[in-house]
Amino acid sequence: MASSGGGRSPVTAVLDDLVDVRDRVAVLQTVLHESSPGPTTVEAGELVDGMMAKLSSAFSVVLGTGDGGVASSLSGAGRGPSGRRKRPGAASSGPHRRSSPRGRMKSPLSRTVTATTLTDGKSWRKYGQKQIHDSTNPRSYYRCTHLPDQGCKAKRHVQQSESNPTEYTMDYYGQHTCRDPSTFPSLIVQSAAAAPPPDCANLISFAPINGANSGFTASTSTSAFAHHLMKEAADHHPMLFSRFSNYYSSSPPAQEGVSSGSPSPACHGKFMQYGAGGQFINVTGLRTSPLTVGSAPAEYWPVVGVAGVDMDAGAGMDSFPSPPSSPGFLSGSLEGSFGNNVCDDDLFSFDS
DNA sequence: AACATTTGACCAAT
DNA sequence: ATTGGTCAAATGTT
Incomplete structure (x- = not known):
């Protein structure tokens, strides 16, 4: 609580700036990688890569040691509606205890x-x-x-x-195997796997598609969420969708009623990056498998990857202790996103 | 009524 | 014995 809110701490401000720089470098990186190869391009690419490495290092330092010991006492910490029931016959006579393996997380x-x-x-x-x-x-x-x-x-x-x-x-x-649009990941510009046109960078739209992104203040303005575009894309390019995502069904059948109780608000969180002239930028996760769907953090998809939808998006999080007061946005990650994580090779695989 | 969340208990791994 | 992950009844929300 010390940091956010009224005045940002210097560290936070610096971090934000770093995130900003990082995002911009990522964009530049992609542009370079998708440009026609040439000595200049290669050299510039190396410079950008170096910048990325430095940024990564900076993040590591700042975040690794920057523990202010804030420990905000969450509202969730000591919550609990006073009395708590006991499970009737739980202790000894569990009639149905155990059917699936438990224990430590098995999936990677x-x-x-x-x-x-x-x-x-x-x-x-x-x-x-x-x-x-x-x-x-x-x-x-x-x-x-x-x-x-x-x-x-x-x-x-x-x-x-x-x-x-x-x-x-x-x-x-784990990975999403569901087909609900709401679980479609945030998108990135696919790296040049399919030999995108040299001017591919021009296809990236950083402008907000609609006015519904008030919650996004991401430094690079990468919040180009366009639900209608997504639908359109799915309708017009179903094959592409099925090929690249596996998860998006062209028609949004259950879009309004997938999980009735909380009407799949995250449905508004699907995006598609379109290029000028209606060509949508090929999008997929960085992984070659659907595993990508597991998450959609902007930091993994520094170019246009965005995940913050509005607060009305995403079920099952409104109850998290002490939710952010503002819609917030993915601000770039810190430890895991710069290559010092298990997913190293998933990160910024724009090149090589 | 149906679904989501809360939260104590259960249980496997360490 | 401790810890972390999951279950599932109770409870809350729509």
Whole structure:
């Protein structure tokens, strides 16, 4: 609570600037990589790569040691509606205890994301919360809303950052296998896999598509969320969608009623980057497999990847302790996004 | 009524 | 024994 709100701390301001710079460098990086090869381009690319490395290092330093010990006492910490019922016959006579394996997380960690919003454009359902030993903040456990109906096993763990209470660290596990549009990931400009035109960079739209992005103040203005464009794209390029995403069905059948209780608000969080002239930029996760769908952090997709939808997007997060007062946005991640993570090779795979 | 969240209990891994 | 992840009944919300 010390930092956010009225006055930003110097560290926060610096971080924001770093994020800004990082994002801009990422854009430049992509432009270079997608430009026609040449000595100048290569050289510039190396310079940009170096800048990225330095930025990464800077983030590591700042975030690795910058623990102000804030420890904001979450409202969730000591909550609890007074009396708590006991499970009737739980203790000894559990008639149905155990049918699926438990224990430590088995599925591999897909990625770690740090964001100022819990929204990532997907539908999650909270199934647990626990106080973690080495952390003052509780960890919340989410699974994909479509586990029951589609068997989607994607999960994520969310924990409020100790060093910066306005940020949340989200660990993604497994992969989305559901087809609900709401679980479609945020998008990135695909790296030149399909030999995009040299002027591909011109296709990137950084302008907000509609006025509904009031919550986004991302430095690079990468919030080009366009739900209608997404639909359009899906309708007109179903094959492409199925090819690249596997997760987007052209018609949004259950869009309004997927999970009735909370009408899949995240449906508004799907985006498609369109290029000038109506050609949409090929989008996909950085992974070659659908695994990408596990998350859609901007930091992994520095070019146009964005995930912050509005606060009305994303189920299962409104109850997280001490949610950000503002819609927030993905501000770039910190530890996991610059290549010192398990997903190293997933990051910025624009080149080579 | 249906669905989502809360939260204590259960249980496997360490 | 401790810790972290999950289950599932109770409760809240729409």
